[in-house]
Amino acid sequence: MNDHVYKQIELTGSSTISSDDAIRTAIERASKTLRNLHWFQVTEIRGQIENGNVAHWQVRLKVDMRLED
Template sequence: MSKNHVYKTTELVGSSETSVEDAVRVAVRRGAKTLHGLKWFEVSEIRGHIEKGEIGHWQVTVKLGFTLDE
């Protein structure tokens, strides 16, 4: 088996009322339902929604990298 890999990436946006970390987990968990071979993630953007002067929820854009089938 070769140690050289080719990766494909896709972006998802996860959201959470709790935290940035939870928003990342939401995105990765959802991506894992339809993508296989997930190997890494990169947070490319963090933003949030404000409700009544408070953080309503976090939104995190996550780039997911996965290996291509041989």
């Protein structure tokens, strides 16, 4: 088994549906232009309130990409 090295980037995903959807949005979009995405960690969750309801979710993620050999 090879030892792996990872590069970490930060992404912010947003959604009007849920925090989970904001995570998926960020990862799916990043995976269109970045390779070897392997891990993520949620570092911040924020939301916008309108008329007493959550109107928008925003989630900040740290995402690790495995560097190619």
